[in-house]
Amino acid sequence: MEVTASYLGGTKFEAEARGHRLICDQPATNGGWDEGMSPPELLLASLATCAGYYAAQYLAARHLPTGDLRVKVTAEKATQPARLGSFEIDVTTPELDERHQAGLYRAVKQCLIHNTLLTAPMIGIHLHAPELAHA
DSSP: OOOEEEEEETTEEEEEETTEEEEEOOOGGGTSOOOSBOHHHHHHHHHHHHHHHHHHHHHHHTTOOOTTOEEEEEEEEETTTTEEEEEEEEEEOSOOOHHHHHHHHHHHHTOHHHHHHHSOOOOOOOOOOOOOOOO
16 A cells, blocks of 8 residues: 655645545645645544445445445544544444444444554654765
């Protein structure tokens, strides 16, 4: 899995994966042009769509309605270090009996992004910059 972000100026980047592109920017209140979601919003979108995918798969496999499926993710900021410190995933579905509510809950908990956030991954940082020529 790979995504490449290219700088477009100001606070704006274009992210590309598998030929798909999206713009990431900061809101005007943070010095941006507000032409795309901010990086934290993209993270929330990733969590929401991943949880939604697992919910939709559960519902579809049981021939339950998926038409009103919605997932909202909210987060609270934390400090030292700056990060998103807590997330809430709210899943809205058509009416479900208790058994399917429990099953849907278990399915959403299997979301790849959810599990990634629960268990901190290793993150390597590699800088690639040519050395300045000495005069």
